[in-house]
Amino acid sequence: MASPLRGTRYIEYLLVIAAGFLLWAIGIRHIDSEGHDALEIVCLIAGVVLIFWQLLKFSKTWRRDVSKFVVLKSETGSVRVHASAVEEALRRTAKSLPEVHDIRVKLVVDKQTSVPSAGQVDARIKDITNIVAVHDALSRVLSERYQQIIPGAPPIEFHLTIKHHFRPPSKPKKGDKKKRKIVPPEEDETKAIRAPQYPVPE
Numbered sequence: 001m002a003s004p005l006r007g008t009r010y011i012e013y014l015l016v017i018a019a020g021f022l023l024w025a026i027g028i029r030h031i032d033s034e035g036h037d038a039l040e041i042v043c044l045i046a047g048v049v050l051i052f053w054q055l056l057k058f059s060k061t062w063r064r065d066v067s068k069f070v071v072l073k074s075e076t077g078s079v080r081v082h083a084s085a086v087e088e089a090l091r092r093t094a095k096s097l098p099e100v101h102d103i104r105v106k107l108v109v110d111k112q113t114s115v116p117s118a119g120q121v122d123a124r125i126k127d128i129t130n131i132v133a134v135h136d137a138l139s140r141v142l143s144e145r146y147q148q149i150i151p152g153a154p155p156i157e158f159h160l161t162i163k164h165h166f167r168p169p170s171k172p173k174k175g176d177k178k179k180r181k182i183v184p185p186e187e188d189e190t191k192a193i194r195a196p197q198y199p200v201p202e
Contacts, residue, residue: 013058020050070107071114072150083107083116086149093145094123099134101126105142119146119158128164135160 027044068083090105101124108118119142125134142158 009061010058013054013061016054017051017058020047020054023047023050068109069114070109070116070150072153080114083109086116086146089149090119090142090145094121094138094141097134097137097141099125099127100138103138115153116146116150116156118156121158121160122163123160124163128162131162135162138162 023043024047027040027042027047069080070083070086072079072081087105087107091103094100094103094105103124104122106120107116108120109115110117121138121142123138125131138160139158143155146156147153
């Protein structure tokens with residue numbers, strides 16, 4: 001299962017490719033109808049460059065994600081598991097901690113043995129008052145969950161990068177504002193303060 005960050009990355013590639021096709025179409029249309037113009041030629045070249053650049057990035061990312069497998073050995077043979085599935089399981093477990101707002105886990109897989117050698121973790125936490133305790137809790141939870149997913153595998157070290165998730169204070173809604181109390185006029189007019197009237201009666 002691909003992580004949400006990978007899915008977002010592929011969507012960005014497709015959007016940039018679509019923008020490149022749009023620039024290319026604009027350039028071709030104006031050149032065919034009005035002749036050669038510097039702006040249309042720039043649009044045409046920019047569109048072609050964007051398309052090929054994003055296609056190369058898309059292909060490279062796709063090959064890296066597809067070929068990234070973890071080989072699990074058992075008594076009956078070996079099992080190939082996509083690394084993203086292991087990363088997603090680790091991410092879900094770590095995100096269940098109440099202190100964690102969001103987290104990203106990436107396994108460093110050895111190309112020769114197809115076994116993870118380390119883990120890179122980017123975490124955003126809600127409170128930084130006890131960052132050491134959160135760091136230790138994350139390391140412990142990730143290590144235990146990794147041993148559950150890959151039993152018998154040698155333990156790996158998770159390198160954690162912890163950031164604070166800053167949440168700006170929410171603005172009060174209009175309905176939450178207290179309505180000003182309307183002070184009724186003084187019933188006894190004799191108690192009301194009045195300005196002097198001129199001319200003063202004799």
